[in-house]
Amino acid sequence: MKKFEEKTLTSETIYQGKIIDLQIDEVELPNGKTSKRELIKHPGAVAVIALTPEGRIVMVEQYRKALEKSIVEIPAGKLEPGEEPVKTAARELEEETGYGCENLRHLISFYTSPGFADELVHLYIAENITRIEDARGPDEDEFVDLIEVTVEEALNLIKEKKIYDAKTAYAVQYLQLQQFYK
Known part of the structure; x- marks a missing residue:
């Protein structure tokens, strides 16, 4: 036992x-x-840290009904049955942002709310992102605005409670630590 x-x-x-x-x-x-x-x-999910060549974090703003407000997040989405997390990450990055990448590197997987849910989020970093000319758009029930921010701007969005979810806060802290240890 x-x-x-x-x-x-x-x-x-x-x-x-x-x-x-x-x-x-x-x-x-x-x-x-x-x-x-x-x-x-929950079937599990992915989240993607995507940086432009200028070092800006690609994020989306979308309305979250459970919170009754819009928040700013890194691109993310749930796994489809039988879909490998890295494939989900590539699909979500394209659908939500219009970007593709040369490589997706897995950083970590974590449970979001282990007290009552089994959702496991796989966090990736997208390397060498580029715009996709005929990118798939968001799902028909998904409405997002694309924004690109610096790490410092993202930290301010956390203070302002516009970034208000764990996966995005974790991603911003990861990037902040990467800058600190360079």
């Missing part, structure tokens, strides 16, 4: 959606008692 493991006694899927599923598990706790866990099942 793994340390602090919670043994699943029953599991019931109560909602299956386009992006997430919700299930309720009854678990046996390490002390022998039982409890319920509300769990979000």
Whole structure:
């Protein structure tokens, strides 16, 4: 048995959606008692740090209904069934920004909210980006504005709470540290 493991006694899927599923598990706790866990099942996602030749970070601003406001983010999107994360990263970069790249290098993967969700985000850095002439646009239900900012401008967007999500804040900190250690 793994340390602090919670043994699943029953599991019931109560909602299956386009992006997430919700299930309720009854678990046996390490002390022998039982409890319920509300769990979000997610197919996983990617996020891409893309820098222009001038060193500006390519980002998108989009409305997030869960927050009831627009925020600024790095390009990102969910994995499609059977799709490799690096392919998803290339597709999302093109769809959301109109950019392609020579190479996508995996930096790290991390869980977004492990207390209730299994979403795993794979973070990539796009190397040698270039504009794609006939790029695929965003999904039909996705509306984004492309912006390009310096690391310093991104830090200000964090202070202003315009960058307000973990993946983008992580990306900005990564770039800030890269500058610091040069």
